Amino acid sequence: MATTMATTMIRIEGLCASCGGRSVLDDVHFRLERGEFAYLRGRSGSGKSTLLKLLYRELSEFEGAIEVAGRRLRDIPRHELRRMIGVVFQSFELLEGKTVYENIAMAGDVRGMPRGRIREEAMKLLGRVSLDGRANDYPAQLSGGEQQRVAIVRALLGKPELLLADEPTGNLDSETAAEVLGLLRELQREQGMAMLVVTHSQELIDRYPATVWEMAEGKVRRR
Amino acid sequence: MNLLLYYAREARIGIRRNAGASVASAALIFAALLLTGLLLLLRGGLAGVSDYLHSQLELKVYVERGVDAEQAAAILADKSYVASAVVQTGEQLLGQLESFFAGKPYLLEAFRDDALPDAVVLVLKESEQIALVAQELSQTEGIEQVVYPQQLAEQLVYWSGLLQSAGLAVLAFLLALAFMIVFLAIRLALYQRSKEIRLKLLLGARAGHVRGQFMLEGALVGLAGGTASAVLLLAAGLAVSRRLTAAYGAIVQLDAAALAVLAVCLALAGPIVGAAAAYAAVRRRIGDA
Known part of the structure; x- marks a missing residue:
């Protein structure tokens, strides 16, 4: 058990969840090790996003067992859980009225990180995703791919142990999508964090192969 | 922080x-x-x-027309609770009003038409008694009205x-x-x-x-x-x-x-x-x- 706690990032056993009276997840068993990169693939409405929302506690009604970093999900205070997890969304979720830097800094500010450290980490990460020099731009001045890179930097600020990406390339053309996924893969390796990417693109999976969990009719199976 | x-x-x-x-x-x-x-x-x-x-000791007793104010003042001065009793005639009061209505003689005319009554200004020994004294005096024959500051x-x-x-x-x-x-x-x-x-x-x-x-x-x-x-x-x-x-x-x-x-x-x-x-x-x- 001690070994499990040390090496497993996410452990799900017998997870059931419903949405509006309809069963969305049915007896789901899932495992993601620390430092592992994996895909969660499935059709629209198959329950992928519900599973992710349960993991970062956007949804909280479920039956079964979910453990994150060896702790029962329900025992982890919501804010603490979200500081362990970085989340990247399909729609980027950047604030239009804030600059690139301000959008990124928000992740450090809400955790009480010193301003100097926030600036240092943000600039380093912006350089890493080739956006140095764009810190004072507004999201509307960036392309879709650039906006998603900003969202990735925001998710990585504070060095999360786990990164969840909910269709991060869904709003991008195929070339930019491959570029963004390649970047995610590199950052995952560099930072040694666990990463679960929700996608329905077989092309991207073929390009960056990793463990694939297939989701269909509320059930998950490892492919 | x-x-x-x-x-x-x-x-x-x-x-x-x-x-x-x-x-x-x-x-x-x-x-x-x-x-x-x-x-x-x-x-x-x-x-x-x-x-x-409330701390004022003075009250003013207006006597009915035909009553001698000086005589009333002498009677009131003998009361145990009275420190002093001084007569204020209608003319004296009118004199005070002249300065009050300076520049507005038409207002003063109203008082001239109906001559002001004479009054006795009483100073009591204790302010707490003033309401009781006023009540007693107002029921006394020959007294028209009793006015005192505590009413205000x-x-x-x-x-x-x-x-x-x-x-x-x-x-x-x-x-x-x-x-x-x-x-x-x-x-x-x-x-x-x-x-x-x-x-x-x-x-x-x-x-x-x-x-x-x-x-x-x-x-x-x-x-x-x-x-x-x-x-x-x-x-x-x-x-x-x-x-x-x-x-x-x-x-x-x-x-x-x-x-x-x-x-x-x-x-x-x-x-x-x-x-x-x-x-x-x-x-x-x-x-x-």
Whole structure:
């Protein structure tokens, strides 16, 4: 058990969840090790996003067992859980009225990180995703791919142990999508964090192969 | 400390974004608290006047026409509770009124047509007896009317009570209105910034901290209104106090220290009202999960 706690990032056993009276997840068993990169693939409405929302506690009604970093999900205070997890969304979720830097800094500010450290980490990460020099731009001045890179930097600020990406390339053309996924893969390796990417693109999976969990009719199976 | 500074910055930005609603909220809090301060000052002033009137020992007894005022004064002077009894004739009273109605002779003519009655001015030994003495004298044959300062004090207390009740109703209305405006301003801000709030929570902000940011916004708006009312009340109170003390020092005295305490209370009440309204607006909207 001690070994499990040390090496497993996410452990799900017998997870059931419903949405509006309809069963969305049915007896789901899932495992993601620390430092592992994996895909969660499935059709629209198959329950992928519900599973992710349960993991970062956007949804909280479920039956079964979910453990994150060896702790029962329900025992982890919501804010603490979200500081362990970085989340990247399909729609980027950047604030239009804030600059690139301000959008990124928000992740450090809400955790009480010193301003100097926030600036240092943000600039380093912006350089890493080739956006140095764009810190004072507004999201509307960036392309879709650039906006998603900003969202990735925001998710990585504070060095999360786990990164969840909910269709991060869904709003991008195929070339930019491959570029963004390649970047995610590199950052995952560099930072040694666990990463679960929700996608329905077989092309991207073929390009960056990793463990694939297939989701269909509320059930998950490892492919 | 970093968190406090961050949320203080965010609260300032929030107020700037909702400038119109913030100014309206601050103005209403200002009006409500200023009215509170004025009512308290007025109450203090009237209490001073009332105390002064209650301490007066003098009463005036008007005798019926045909009754000899000098004889009445002699009889009254023999009473055990009377310190002195002096006659004031109708002509003497008219003479006093001439100076009072200076420049308005037509008003004085009304008194000339119907000659004023003679009166006996009594000074009692103790002020507590004045109402009983007045009642006894007014039932005595040959006495038309008894007038004494405590009657005015009773009237003052009566009108002061009415004014206070009406003032309290207006005050309650203004405070409720200020509370509602702050509440609605914060609700509007919650709606406008729902994406930002959701993101902050997703990035690991504590719900209490995000609620605190909005309560800080409400408190800052309240502080602006409260401070403005405190400054105005202090300035006006000191100015009026100087004049009153110079003219009626023995009757009305506004204590500068009490005025300062009242101003501080008003300045503190503003943020409390603002923060309470903001808390009511956010407590169910930004929940702990």
